[in-house]
Amino acid sequence: MTIWIDIAALDDIPQRGARTVRTAQGCVAVFRTFDDRVFALDDRCPHKGGPLSDGIVHGHAVTCPLHAWVFSLETGMAQGADTGAVATYPARVEAGRVLIDAERLMARRVA
Amino acid sequence: MTQRLVVIGAGMASGRMIEHLLDGAPEGWDITLFNAEPRGNYNRLMLSPVLSGEKTYAEIVTHDDGFYAARGIACRFGETVTRIDRARKVVVSQGGETPYDKLVIATGSAPFIIPVAGRDLPGVVSYRDLEDTNAMIAASRPGAKAVVIGGGLLGLEAAAGMAARGADVTVIHLMGHLMERQLDPAAGYLLQKDLERRGIRVHCKGATKAILGHDRVEAVLLEDGTVYGADLVCMAVGIRPEVRIATDAALDVERGITVDARMRTSDPSIFALGECVEFESQLFGLVAPLYDQARVLADVLNGGDAGFRPVQTATKLKVTGCDLFSAGDFAEAPGREEIVFRDPGRGIYKRLVIENDRLIGAVMYGDTADGNWFFQKIKEGTDVSATRETLIFGPAFAGGVQSDPLAAVAALPLEAEICGCNGVCKGRIVQAIEGGATDIAQLRAQTKASASCGTCTGLVEQVLALTLGDAFQKPAAQPICGCSDLTHEEVRRLIKAQELKSMPAVMQELGWRTSCGCPSCRPALNFYLLADWPLDYRDDAQSRLVNERLHANIQKDGTFSVVPRMWGGVTNPRELRAIADAAEKYDVPMVKVTGGQRIDLLGVRKEDLPAIWADLNAAGLVSGHAYSKGLRTVKTCVGSEFCRFGTQDSTGLGIALEQRLWGSWTPHKVKLGVSGCPRNCAEATCKDVGIVCVDSGYEIGVGGAAGMDVKETQRLLKAGTEAEAIEITVAFVQLYREHAKYLDRPYKWIAKVGLDWVRDQIADPATRAGLIERFDLSQRVYQKDPWAERARPDAARRFRPVADLSLEAAE
Numbered sequence: 008m009t010i011w012i013d014i015a016a017l018d019d020i021p022q023r024g025a026r027t028v029r030t031a032q033g034c035v036a037v038f039r040t041f042d043d044r045v046f047a048l049d050d051r052c053p054h055k056g057g058p059l060s061d062g063i064v065h066g067h068a069v070t071c072p073l074h075a076w077v078f079s080l081e082t083g084m085a086q087g088a089d090t091g092a093v094a095t096y097p098a099r100v101e102a103g104r105v106l107i108d109a110e111r112l113m114a115r116r117v118a
Numbered sequence: 119m120t121q122r123l124v125v126i127g128a129g130m131a132s133g134r135m136i137e138h139l140l141d142g143a144p145e146g147w148d149i150t151l152f153n154a155e156p157r158g159n160y161n162r163l164m165l166s167p168v169l170s171g172e173k174t175y176a177e178i179v180t181h182d183d184g185f186y187a188a189r190g191i192a193c194r195f196g197e198t199v200t201r202i203d204r205a206r207k208v209v210v211s212q213g214g215e216t217p218y219d220k221l222v223i224a225t226g227s228a229p230f231i232i233p234v235a236g237r238d239l240p241g242v243v244s245y246r247d248l249e250d251t252n253a254m255i256a257a258s259r260p261g262a263k264a265v266v267i268g269g270g271l272l273g274l275e276a277a278a279g280m281a282a283r284g285a286d287v288t289v290i291h292l293m294g295h296l297m298e299r300q301l302d303p304a305a306g307y308l309l310q311k312d313l314e315r316r317g318i319r320v321h322c323k324g325a326t327k328a329i330l331g332h333d334r335v336e337a338v339l340l341e342d343g344t345v346y347g348a349d350l351v352c353m354a355v356g357i358r359p360e361v362r363i364a365t366d367a368a369l370d371v372e373r374g375i376t377v378d379a380r381m382r383t384s385d386p387s388i389f390a391l392g393e394c395v396e397f398e399s400q401l402f403g404l405v406a407p408l409y410d411q412a413r414v415l416a417d418v419l420n421g422g423d424a425g426f427r428p429v430q431t432a433t434k435l436k437v438t439g440c441d442l443f444s445a446g447d448f449a450e451a452p453g454r455e456e457i458v459f460r461d462p463g464r465g466i467y468k469r470l471v472i473e474n475d476r477l478i479g480a481v482m483y484g485d486t487a488d489g490n491w492f493f494q495k496i497k498e499g500t501d502v503s504a505t506r507e508t509l510i511f512g513p514a515f516a517g518g519v520q521s522d523p524l525a526a527v528a529a530l531p532l533e534a535e536i537c538g539c540n541g542v543c544k545g546r547i548v549q550a551i552e553g554g555a556t557d558i559a560q561l562r563a564q565t566k567a568s569a570s571c572g573t574c575t576g577l578v579e580q581v582l583a584l585t586l587g588d589a590f591q592k593p594a595a596q597p598i599c600g601c602s603d604l605t606h607e608e609v610r611r612l613i614k615a616q617e618l619k620s621m622p623a624v625m626q627e628l629g630w631r632t633s634c635g636c637p638s639c640r641p642a643l644n645f646y647l648l649a650d651w652p653l654d655y656r657d658d659a660q661s662r663l664v665n666e667r668l669h670a671n672i673q674k675d676g677t678f679s680v681v682p683r684m685w686g687g688v689t690n691p692r693e694l695r696a697i698a699d700a701a702e703k704y705d706v707p708m709v710k711v712t713g714g715q716r717i718d719l720l721g722v723r724k725e726d727l728p729a730i731w732a733d734l735n736a737a738g739l740v741s742g743h744a745y746s747k748g749l750r751t752v753k754t755c756v757g758s759e760f761c762r763f764g765t766q767d768s769t770g771l772g773i774a775l776e777q778r779l780w781g782s783w784t785p786h787k788v789k790l791g792v793s794g795c796p797r798n799c800a801e802a803t804c805k806d807v808g809i810v811c812v813d814s815g816y817e818i819g820v821g822g823a824a825g826m827d828v829k830e831t832q833r834l835l836k837a838g839t840e841a842e843a844i845e846i847t848v849a850f851v852q853l854y855r856e857h858a859k860y861l862d863r864p865y866k867w868i869a870k871v872g873l874d875w876v877r878d879q880i881a882d883p884a885t886r887a888g889l890i891e892r893f894d895l896s897q898r899v900y901q902k903d904p905w906a907e908r909a910r911p912d913a914a915r916r917f918r919p920v921a922d923l924s925l926e927a928a929e
């Protein structure tokens with residue numbers, strides 16, 4: 008089952024930007040793209056741990072602020088020549104609120 | 119046997135339903151029709167042409183008295199139904215009770231009124247019915263001021279209608295671009311431009327704070343402090359389903375009245391249709407699906423078994439001269455590809471979104487002739503893989519063979535226009551090439567082809583390649599990034615020449631290939647726009663790299679450094695105490711003295727930044743901009759105030775320069791040094807601007823650097839007085855801001871334009887004065903302490919997680 012939890016208003020996240028959600032296992036970055044879609048990914052770059060939430064958001068991708076690896080927000084996969092992936096979590100917008108899948112977040116905690 | 123049917127609401131949905139119902143069973147129904155409006159069914163969509171004066175109300179009536187009389191429908195117009203008694207199967211209104219066998223609720227929707235002070239003042243209207251329309255017509259006397267709140271479909275039709283009648287109209291829109299639900303930013307930009315061309319003022323990102331006035335509306339106040347005078351305010355911020363009587367009757371209601379595919383509510387005798395219903399969590403705000411509902415409900419009431427299935431809808435704006443069309447899902451997503459076509463000369467933008475070889479969305483502006491053809495393809499889910507190369511050119515091209523671009527250019531007749539901006543045809547270009555032109559620059563100079571918007575550069579190049587054959591060498595100019603073929607310099611030139619003042623404007627007019635740019639072009643464009651249009655352009659934090667967005671330098675572990683400004687490298691015990699206190703309070707792991715005569719607090723957590731800034735602010739310390747492409751530091755030596763060799767007050771000059779220049783954004787970082795004598799203890803000769811004091815004045819050198827490249831400054835000019843030294847420095851920095859490519863340090867830029875040219879500009883008194891004036895103007899906007907702004911609670915919030923789940927669900 009999916010447990011959607013309400014974490015914020017869409018407008019709390021800037022368009023083409025991100026905010027973080029603190030969890031027991033580190034932060035999850037919640038991105039809002041130019042077309043008002045939202046994506047949740049671990050806020051840790053697989054390269055050297057850069058905070059992806061501080062990167063530039065372009066199209067449906069983010070560029071890590073430390074060494075400019077680019078990740079697809081949809082799949083979490085590194086783009087171009089780099090290899091690596093970030094965990095993604097279901098997220099959606101409903102009536103101006105951002106919801107993320109708490110179940111998946113907790114599953115991660117156990118794992 | 120006839121059944122008694124009561125219909126609440128004589129709108130577009132119920133009107134169509136009644137037509138179908140009586141077509142199917144002319145004798146089967148005894149209908150009573152209530153309507154809160156004192157009239158029957160008219161074409162609500164056409165209120166906009168009535169408002170603009172293109173039509174009269176009489177022309178938009180759908181069902182007149184004769185229609186109702188011929189069908190024996192009891193009309194109760196002007197009578198609102200106030201209650202449904204489900205147990206006794208009657209509806210209650212002013213005229214008493216009316217019994218029903220079957221009941222249809224078709225109450226439509228009500229405009230959403232934002233809860234701001236002054237919303238009840240006379241002169242504030244919404245846009246839903248004929249009364250609203252007439253109020254706007256009455257208020258639209260030439261010269262009257264109207265404010266429309268809401269830049270969606272309805273708001274813009276209201277604005278255009280009132281403007282057509284001569285009113286001075288302002289549209290206030292909360293989001294970054296108009297009609298954001300139907301349009302992407304590029305199309306929104308074109309729409310705004312068209313509206314502005316017809317005199318409508320558009321204020322995006324505007325949040326209404328209050329409507330002002332005593333006995334009636336006088337003005338609208340926005341959160342940012344802007345005030346627009348208003349004789350009339352039209353609130354068009356959205357609608358919500360009109361469900362009050364259904365809720366009171368305890369029917370199932372979510373956002374709308376819940377119905378199944380047969381339009382039945384939770385009470386089997388009661389049906390609902392139109393904008394008041396919700397079906398499978400979906401609401402409906404356009405007539406096309408409502409007409410489907412009307413057909414289904416009529417069939418169900420007559421004993422049929424039709425079912426409702428929502429279909430895609432397409433949107434068109436009914437403002438004469440603004441052609442826009444959008445349909446389907448046009449959000450970008452992985453697995454989806456977009457085809458973008460822009461024709462800046464004619465103001466055309468088209469974007470198709472393709473997923474799994476099928477067209478799923480389309481947005482077009484300026485030329486919407488093919489809209490329905492694309493819409494058909496979306497609805498049918500046609501496989502478009504075979505025709506995708508030419509798909510965007512529409513049906514006219516469909517079936518045509520895919521062509522080699524060079525062959526296509528070769529096939530063009532000599533009179534074919536290549537450069538739309540300057541009206542240059544192929545023949546003129548060929549002539550110039552045969553006359554000796556061998557590259558784009560020469561062609562541009564001789565024919566003007568590609569000299570304006572630049573989007574035909576590719577075509578001109580192809581003509582060059584065809585005409586020269588093997589002698590042609592493709593220019594090595596580096597485009598700004600993958601989103602465009604233009605170089606940085608071309609983009610800068612065009613931003614100025616075409617007065618492009620926003621990011622969507624640049625991307626549209628210069629033919630960007632992506633919808634919102636990339637990390638290479640966005641920071642560059644953000645700088646060019648704010649440097650060239652300080653008063654018009656608003657800095658876009660989301661187009662800045664992390665350090666400039668957060669006003670601190672990110673470290674390898676994701677923490678940040680904090681460097682307060684020390685003017686000219688001078689500090690005092692009070693500041694040092696504040697720095698020491700802050701270092702202890704926030705557990706700063708390292709305190710280091712920098713090469714630029716500053717103190718660096720390293721390893722501060724992101725969420726502590728606003729608090730540490732607030733503490734430092736309290737001691738009078740502001741941001742040192744150690745993170746910015748802007749003025750960093752002015753390093754000084756002790757100079758004549760203390761040093762036995764000092765010739766001038768180098769410390770004082772450094773402080774004065776830093777106070778004048780701080781806060782300015784530049785193409786790359788800028789560091790200054792001022793030494794009090796040629797011994798040069800401040801190492802001024804490896805700075806971007808280095809001043810060395812001598813007995814007779816100030817030697818000003820530029821273009822130094824001490825990084826990967828080490829460069830010594832080159833002598834620019836000598837100043838006789840301290841005031842002149844400051845003027846020359848300011849003028850130089852502004853010249854650099856106006857001309858250099860983003861991320862070129864001054865030495866790189868000077869190598870491109872030549873030191874002599876730079877010197878000529880700054881030596882000329884009028885040019886120098888202009889540069890200084892423009893610099894100071896920009897400083898009025900940008901010379902603010904970014905720390906103070908972000909230490910305020912509302913902004914500080916953004917440095918913390920938006921939610922904390924680490925404590926929740928610990929079970």
Ligand SMILES: Cc1cc2nc3c(=O)[nH]c(=O)nc-3n(C[C@H](O)[C@H](O)[C@H](O)COP(=O)(O)OP(=O)(O)OC[C@H]3O[C@@H](n4cnc5c(N)ncnc54)[C@H](O)[C@@H]3O)c2cc1C
Binds near residue numbers: 165
């Ligand atoms: C200016 C304007 C332009 C538009 N342009 C377009 C367009 O270009 N394309 C498009 O597809 N759509 C457009 N629309 C939307 C379209 O008009 C609506 O989707 C459609 O009219 C909804 O039909 P309806 O029957 O559900 O509601 P309505 O047509 O609103 O009818 C509902 C009726 O019920 C009455 N009523 C409400 N409560 C009660 C009660 N308790 N008792 C009695 N009567 C009651 C109301 O007075 C109203 O007359 C536009 C709307 C407006 C206002």
Ligand code: HEM
Binds near residue numbers: 754762801
């Ligand atoms: C002819 C050679 C030089 C002489 C005679 C000289 C002399 C001096 C004197 C008298 C002072 C002032 C000291 C004080 O604070 O009382 C000084 C300061 C200083 N000198 Fe030199 N200097 C020379 C070259 C250099 C060079 C080449 C450098 C470095 C590249 C240098 C770096 C410094 C520094 C960093 C200071 C401190 C300046 C400040 O922050 O105020 N000096 N020097």
Ligand code: SF4
Binds near residue numbers: 756757793
């Ligand atoms: S540069 Fe000259 S004035 Fe400045 S400290 Fe060195 S010796 Fe003294």
Ligand code: FES
Binds near residue numbers: 054073075
């Ligand atoms: S840590 Fe993200 S690219 Fe290096």
